[in-house]
Amino acid sequence: MKTDTVLLQIKNLKAYFSSTLVLKDISLDVSTNKVVALIGPSGCGKSTFIRCLNRMHEETPEAHVQGEVILNKQNIYAPSADPVLIRRKVGMVFQKPNPFPGMSIFDNVALGLRLLGIRKRSVLEEKVHSSLVQAALWNEVKNILKRPGTSLSGGQQQRLCIARTLATTPSVILMDEPTSALDPVSTMRIEELIRHLVQTVTVVIVTHNMQQASRISDNTAFLLNGELVEYEKTSRLFTNPSDPRTEQYITGRFG
Amino acid sequence: MNYLSPTPRDFYRKYFSHFMMGILALLSCIALVPFIAISFFIIQKGWDGLSLGFFTEIPAPPAEGGGGMGNALLGSAVIVGMASLLGIPWGMGAGIFMSEYPGQKLGRILRFTIDLLTTVPSIVVGIFIYHLVVIHYGFSAFAGALALCVIMLPIVAKSTEEILRLVPQHIREAGLALGLPRWRVIINILIPGTYSMLITGVILAIARIAGETAPLLFTSLGNQFYAQNLSEPTSTLPVQIYEFAKSGFKELESLAWSGALVLIVFVFLVNLTVRSILFLYKRRMEK
Amino acid sequence: MDLKLKKHNAKIKNMKAKKQNITRFRSRLDERLNYMKSLACSMGECVEQTISDTQEVVFGKAVLEQKLTSIKKREDQINSLQLKLSKACFRALARQAPVAKDLRLILTCLYANTDLERMGDLAINIAHRTKKMDTDSSLDSCYTTLEKMFQSTIQMVQLSMQAFMKEDTTLAKNVLEMDDVVDSCQTQIKEKSKKVMQDKPHLVPTGVEFIIVSNGLERIADHSTNIAEEIIFLQTGYDIRHGS
Numbered sequence: 001m002k003t004d005t006v007l008l009q010i011k012n013l014k015a016y017f018s019s020t021l022v023l024k025d026i027s028l029d030v031s032t033n034k035v036v037a038l039i040g041p042s043g044c045g046k047s048t049f050i051r052c053l054n055r056m057h058e059e060t061p062e063a064h065v066q067g068e069v070i071l072n073k074q075n076i077y078a079p080s081a082d083p084v085l086i087r088r089k090v091g092m093v094f095q096k097p098n099p100f101p102g103m104s105i106f107d108n109v110a111l112g113l114r115l116l117g118i119r120k121r122s123v124l125e126e127k128v129h130s131s132l133v134q135a136a137l138w139n140e141v142k143n144i145l146k147r148p149g150t151s152l153s154g155g156q157q158q159r160l161c162i163a164r165t166l167a168t169t170p171s172v173i174l175m176d177e178p179t180s181a182l183d184p185v186s187t188m189r190i191e192e193l194i195r196h197l198v199q200t201v202t203v204v205i206v207t208h209n210m211q212q213a214s215r216i217s218d219n220t221a222f223l224l225n226g227e228l229v230e231y232e233k234t235s236r237l238f239t240n241p242s243d244p245r246t247e248q249y250i251t252g253r254f255g
Numbered sequence: 256m257n258y259l260s261p262t263p264r265d266f267y268r269k270y271f272s273h274f275m276m277g278i279l280a281l282l283s284c285i286a287l288v289p290f291i292a293i294s295f296f297i298i299q300k301g302w303d304g305l306s307l308g309f310f311t312e313i314p315a316p317p318a319e320g321g322g323g324m325g326n327a328l329l330g331s332a333v334i335v336g337m338a339s340l341l342g343i344p345w346g347m348g349a350g351i352f353m354s355e356y357p358g359q360k361l362g363r364i365l366r367f368t369i370d371l372l373t374t375v376p377s378i379v380v381g382i383f384i385y386h387l388v389v390i391h392y393g394f395s396a397f398a399g400a401l402a403l404c405v406i407m408l409p410i411v412a413k414s415t416e417e418i419l420r421l422v423p424q425h426i427r428e429a430g431l432a433l434g435l436p437r438w439r440v441i442i443n444i445l446i447p448g449t450y451s452m453l454i455t456g457v458i459l460a461i462a463r464i465a466g467e468t469a470p471l472l473f474t475s476l477g478n479q480f481y482a483q484n485l486s487e488p489t490s491t492l493p494v495q496i497y498e499f500a501k502s503g504f505k506e507l508e509s510l511a512w513s514g515a516l517v518l519i520v521f522v523f524l525v526n527l528t529v530r531s532i533l534f535l536y537k538r539r540m541e542k
Numbered sequence: 543m544d545l546k547l548k549k550h551n552a553k554i555k556n557m558k559a560k561k562q563n564i565t566r567f568r569s570r571l572d573e574r575l576n577y578m579k580s581l582a583c584s585m586g587e588c589v590e591q592t593i594s595d596t597q598e599v600v601f602g603k604a605v606l607e608q609k610l611t612s613i614k615k616r617e618d619q620i621n622s623l624q625l626k627l628s629k630a631c632f633r634a635l636a637r638q639a640p641v642a643k644d645l646r647l648i649l650t651c652l653y654a655n656t657d658l659e660r661m662g663d664l665a666i667n668i669a670h671r672t673k674k675m676d677t678d679s680s681l682d683s684c685y686t687t688l689e690k691m692f693q694s695t696i697q698m699v700q701l702s703m704q705a706f707m708k709e710d711t712t713l714a715k716n717v718l719e720m721d722d723v724v725d726s727c728q729t730q731i732k733e734k735s736k737k738v739m740q741d742k743p744h745l746v747p748t749g750v751e752f753i754i755v756s757n758g759l760e761r762i763a764d765h766s767t768n769i770a771e772e773i774i775f776l777q778t779g780y781d782i783r784h785g786s
Contacts, residue, residue, distance in 0.1 A: 054432060056428060056431065056432060059428065059431060061357070061358040062358075084434050084435070084436050085434065086434075087431060087432055087433065087434040088433075088434035091432060091433070092428075092429070092432035094425045094428065094429060094432075095425070096423075096425055098423070098425050098426050098429045100426065100429070100430070100444050100447075100448055101422065101426065101448035101449070102447055102448040102449075102450060103444075103447065103448065111433065111435075111443060111444075112433045112434065112435075115433070115434065115435055115439065115443075161429070164429075164433065165432075165433070168433065168434065174432075210641070211639055214641065238641045238642060238645075239641070239642060239645060239646070239779060240642065240646070240778075240779025240780075241642055246642075247642050247643060250641045250642050251566075251568065251640075251641060251642050251643060251644050252566055252567045252568040252571070253565065253566040253567070253568075
């Protein structure tokens with residue numbers, strides 16, 4: 001872990017909903033091209049944590065954040081940092097597949113590119129194609145690009161959302177329980193996809209499924225009541241966790 | 256004994272259920288009566304007066320008979336058109352603000368005001384415009400349009416807000432997470448995604464103001480002829496129906512019935528259009 | 543290693559302190575784990591009894607022919623227990639997706655399973671050899687050492703099974719210490735019987751038997767040591783085999 005380059009460095013992160021402290025002083029490093037899984041019981045602050053990594057937390061009314069998140073040597077919470085620019089570098093995939101309503105498959109992927117000022121049809125087509133290929137969806141949709149994104153199956157929709165995120169070439173992708181609404185086969189496809197994606201991006205994934213975390217992640221963080229209990233290599237955390245609370249949680253004991 | 260075999264109480268329950276359903280069905284049938292009666296009545300009374308002339312000619316003096324409501328139809332179209340031109344963007348803007356910036360204090364005040372405005376009787380709106388505009392500039396199509404616009408505004412704002420609120424929060428977040436600024440999320444994602452439903456809301460608002468009478472009495476007044484420009488008193492369909500129906504002349508009364516038929520058919524058609532749009536939209540979403 | 547153990551003991555203490563309101567939602571897994579442990583312990587008992595039967599025969603307290611049926615019965619029992627245990631482990635792994643300590647416990651069961659089966663085989667092998675042993679005054683000290691070796695080995699088997707049942711690292715470490723005793727007994731027997739064989743050629747067959755029996759006992763003790771090491775792995779997550 002020490003030899004890897006650190007892409008995302010979280011230092012003393014505290015997140016609030018109005019005056020309630022939901023994340024208590026969290027510090028951890030995310031290395032380039034790794035999958036980091038966040039596990040923990042409901043309400044422990046996993047989702048809030050990843051939402052702090054692309055400044056999405058502050059979109060909730062009365063929510064605010066303290067601390068630093070350093071992405072590629074720049075603090076995304078610096079006063080001069082622009083959330084819009086940060087979100088282009090830190091993409092996000094949500095729990096429910098959410099293709100934009102009434103938009104075709106092509107447009108769903110192309111929207112982010114158009115936003116970046118790409119207008120040329122050939123360039124758009126090329127980028128949409130490569131994103132869909134990367135998201136392992138191209139073969140299924142190459143003949144139906146004009147159909148609405150919502151006409152696809154749940155698993156396909158989620159891959160479409162991943163393609164949409166990939167189109168703007170982010171360096172980090174945050175995933176908030178991306179497979180919790182999907183069937184096992186779609187789940188496996190997404191998991192496989194994530195393992196492919198880490199060759200080019202870094203993935204931070206929240207999951208309720210501990211087996212999923214142990215299958216796909218390189219490092220795992222266990223959060224409990226807004227506290228980071230343990231952050232370890234996944235192979236270590238699931239065979240011999242050092243904190244008794246982690247052991248209790250992963251073996252099914254709850255206090 | 257089979258543990259599923261009914262007790263006497265169960266028989267009673269079954270018949271009671273049938274009985275209650277019968278009563279409800281009967282009440283529903285009775286509810287249909289006014290609608291059927293109105294339609295039948297208006298078609299019977301108004302059908303004969305309908306001709307090409309009705310749509311193009313101005314009303315003839317009562318003694319001559321014939322004539323039409325061309326001026327009122329045109330006046331209604333112009334006034335409703337102007338009101339929509341002003342009221343739709345205005346109302347939608349307010350609706351978007353209320354739905355997309357809910358945390359803002361202004362948004363809360365706006366929502367409260369809009370709710371109040373919806374409950375203001377239309378005749379009060381008429382008096383208001385009368386004092387604000389008509390007293391200074393006289394009766395005109397402008398004043399009428401302004402009054403209808405004020406009535407339309409809360410309806411459009413409310414429907415826009417409600418429709419946008421139907422879009423799940425995570426769709427907005429997906430847009431934001433792609434690096435879209437908030438206004439881009441509204442323009443590029445929310446509005447295209449709810450396009451047909453927004454139009455539906457607008458069309459219903461238009462149908463609503465097309466039948467308004469009271470505020471127009473104070474503002475556009477009426478005109479026996481085609482209005483020459485927008486600052487003249489202008490006749491509109493509901494007002495002219497009102498005038499003719501109480502005129503006491505048989506010929507004018509028959510024109511009023513035909514006018515009522517046209518109005519009701521217009522509102523029906525609008526509703527039908529809206530429903531089919533909604534149906535198609537829903538089917539497209541489900542596919 | 544000691545530091546790691548200390549850390550681990552602190553962890554256990556911590557866990558016990560917080561134990562009062564912790565509920566475990568894995569009753570089915572727990573039931574399977576207890577079942578596996580009981581299977582392993584039954585195997586341990588069989589092994590232990592076979593060894594003590596052998597001891598009785600060697601020291602003339604019983605005749606081999608009397609013991610043969612019970613030894614045969616135990617051999618079958620060990621074999622069927624081995625099958626049952628490996629099946630139980632396999633199924634629990636497939637169905638319960640165990641992690642952390644649960645996973646380590648199942649792995650320990652699998653390792654111990656092989657060890658116990660080997661121990662049973664070795665014990666039975668020794669039992670079958672014992673009929674050809676002679677007595678002689680020069681062999682007395684050999685017999686004494688062998689008796690000590692038998693006792694130590696039986697104790698090691700018992701202790702390792704207890705350690706397994708209680709998941710106790712201290713008992714397991716005692717087993718590791720006792721292995722040295724058994725080893726030294728074996729060396730002694732080897733030296734002594736070598737001498738006896740040189741001095742009295744007619745006792746060579748018995749001397750060879752001594753070496754083979756002591757070798758077998760040493761191997762059994764070794765397997766007990768393995769089990770003890772596996773118990774330490776189960777409790778701490780550190781593999782201490784081969785000095786790592």
